[in-house]
Amino acid sequence: MKRRVTLKDVADAVGVHLSTVSRALDPSSPHRVSSELAERIEQASRALGYRKSSAGYSLKTNSTRMIGVIIPDITDPAFPPIIRGIEDALARRGYVAIVANTDGDARRERDMAMMLRDRGVDGLLLASVEITDDPSREDWRDATPVVTVNRQVFGSDVPSVIADEAAGMDAIVTHLVALGHRNIAAIAGPQHLSTGVLRQRGFLAACAALGIGGSPSVAVARGYREEEGERCTETLLATAPPFTALVCANDRLAVGAITALRRRGLECPDDVAVTGFNDMIMVDRLTPPLTTVRVPKHQMGARAADMIVDLIEGKPGLERSAMLPVDLVVRGSTARVRSTVG
C-alpha cells in the first residue's frame, strides 16, 4: 500500500519548498511563481500523479466544496431531473452534491440537516420546504447559504428558484376555454406547499380573468400522489356541479384523476378533459397522453446550484431569486368540449 503523493513529494522532486509548489499549483493566482519554475513543477506534479488532498484542503480552508441537497424523496419522478440539473451545474464549478431524503418527515429533515452540517457542506439546497418553514432556524442563519428549489417559503428572504406557476395555470385555462370548456373543476395541491397554493391561485385568477362563471369547484389533495387524485375526483364527481374539464395541480394527481374517471365510466378527453402540471416522465405515453405544463426542471436545478455557489463564493451582482418560464404542452387528454357530465 503506497503512500499518497503530497506537496512535499513533488517539492522534493523539483528541489524547491512545498509552499512554492502550493503556490505554483494554485489556479486562482497563477503568477506567483516564475513561469519557468511553474512549468517544471507542473510536470513533476503530473509525473508523480499528485492530487490535492481534499481533507487537507478542507481543514485549512474550512471549505468542502460540497452542497447538501434536501428533498422529499428521490423516488418521486418530479425530483430526479432537478437533481440532475443541480449535479451538472455543481460539477461544472468543482462542487458535488450530497442528497438526503426526508419523506416529508420534519424530524428526519432536522436529522439530515444536522448530518449535512456536521459534514461541513458549504451550502444547502432545499426542495423540501413548506410555505411556513423557517429554513434559517437551525443555526443555519449566517452559518450556511441556503437556496430553495422548486418550492419557496412565503414571506421569507431566502433566495429561491421556482417555476412560473401562475403563467402555467393561465396557459392551461386559456387552452381549455379555447376548446369551449366553461365548467372547469380543479384538484389543488397540498396547501402547505408553495406549488400547491401558487397553482391554485393561478388557476382561480385565470378563471376570473377569462370570465369563467362563479367560483370553480376545487378539491384539495393531501399530497401529490395518484391515490389523492383518485379520491379528489370521486369527491368532485359526487359533490360538485357538472364539469367538462378537470385541472390538476400536478401530473400524478392527473393520472389518478383519469383512473377514477374511467372507473366511473367517464372517458378522457371525450367526457372530461384532464390536465396535469410538470410534464414528468412517461406522461406522454399514457392513454391518453397528458396535456400538461412543462417545467424546466433541469434548468431549475442548475440555476439554483449556480445561485448557491455564487452566494458561497461571494460573486457580485447575484440575483436574489428566479422564476423560470414554463410551456404548455398540448396532448391527447384535452379536446374540444362535447358533452356535460352530471
Added chain:
Amino acid sequence: MKRRVTLKDVADAVGVHLSTVSRALDPSSPHRVSSELAERIEQASRALGYRKSSAGYSLKTNSTRMIGVIIPDITDPAFPPIIRGIEDALARRGYVAIVANTDGDARRERDMAMMLRDRGVDGLLLASVEITDDPSREDWRDATPVVTVNRQVFGSDVPSVIADEAAGMDAIVTHLVALGHRNIAAIAGPQHLSTGVLRQRGFLAACAALGIGGSPSVAVARGYREEEGERCTETLLATAPPFTALVCANDRLAVGAITALRRRGLECPDDVAVTGFNDMIMVDRLTPPLTTVRVPKHQMGARAADMIVDLIEGKPGLERSAMLPVDLVVRGSTARVRSTVG
C-alpha cells in the same frame, strides 16, 4: 462569525486535556476514561454544541465515510429506487453517497471516477458497468473497494448485487405458456450489459425448457429506451413469423412496443400480449397496465451499500456477491391467447 467548537474548547471547559475528550467521545472504545469524567465531558460537549470536524477526522484517519456512486443517469426511472436503497443503508451506517452520472459515456465515467477518488471516497458503487469493463483498472485495484449494483462484469471477481434475471424470465415465459401462447417473440436488451444478456439467456432457456418450438425471434435493442422498443417491434412485425406474445427485456422497451403495436392497429393484450421487466414507476397506470417482473430495487441498493461498507470496515464473513429473488407481477398487458398475428 463564531469559531467552531473544537475538542480543545470542551477540554478547557471540563478542565482536562483535549486528548481525554477525544477518547471519551470515541464510541468505539467507550471505557478508556473514568465514567464520572466521561459523563462530565459528555455534558460539556453537548452544552457547547461540539461536533466532530469531518475534515480533521478525515485528514487523520484517511477515511471520509463517503461512497461514490456511479450511474448512467439518475433521470432513468430504473435508478432512483436503487439509489434510495443505497442512501438509506449508508445513512444507517454513518456514510453518505456522492452520485455521479455518466450518460453511458466512457470518458465521463473516467472523469467522474477520478473526481471521486480525489474526493477520497472510501468505496465505489458501480451501476454503470458493462460486461467487459475492468472496474479495477484505474488504480482502484487495491486502493478502493468496489461493488457493482444491478449489473455485473462477466468473468470478474468484483462483488456484485443483481436480480435473478433468469428466474424472472422463466416466470414470464411460464405465465405466457399457461395463457396458451406458443409463438413468443422477444426484444432483448443491449448485449454489452449484463442485464441484457442474462435476460436474453433466461428467456431462451425458459422457452427451451417449456418446449416452445424452434428458436424464438429476438430483436436486440441498442438501449433501454422507448424508441428502441418501437423500432424493434417494427422490425419483428416486418420480418419475424407471427407471434402472439412479446417479451421485452425491460419496461421502457415494453412501453415502446405497445406504442408501435397500436400504431399498426394491433391491440395489447388482445392481439399481442406484452411483458416488461423491472416494475418501474407508473407502469401500473398504463393502458393496459403492464405485466412485468418486480425487481427489489431498494433492497438491491441497500444490499450493495451494506456490502461495500462491510468490505471497507473489514467485517468478517462477507459474501462476495448476491442475487436477489424477483416476483412476477401479472397485470392487464397479458391475456389468454386469442388470435394469431401475421
Added chain:
DNA sequence: TTGTAGGCGTTATCAG
C-alpha cells in the same frame, strides 16, 4: 486513567 507530542496535507503569513 490522563497528559504530551507528533503529524495527517494544505494554505497563509512573513521574512529574506
Added chain:
DNA sequence: CTGATAACGCCTACAA
C-alpha cells in the same frame, strides 16, 4: 520570487 513556519482539528502512540 521563494523559503520557513504556523495553524486548521483530530487521533494515537507513548509517557507519566
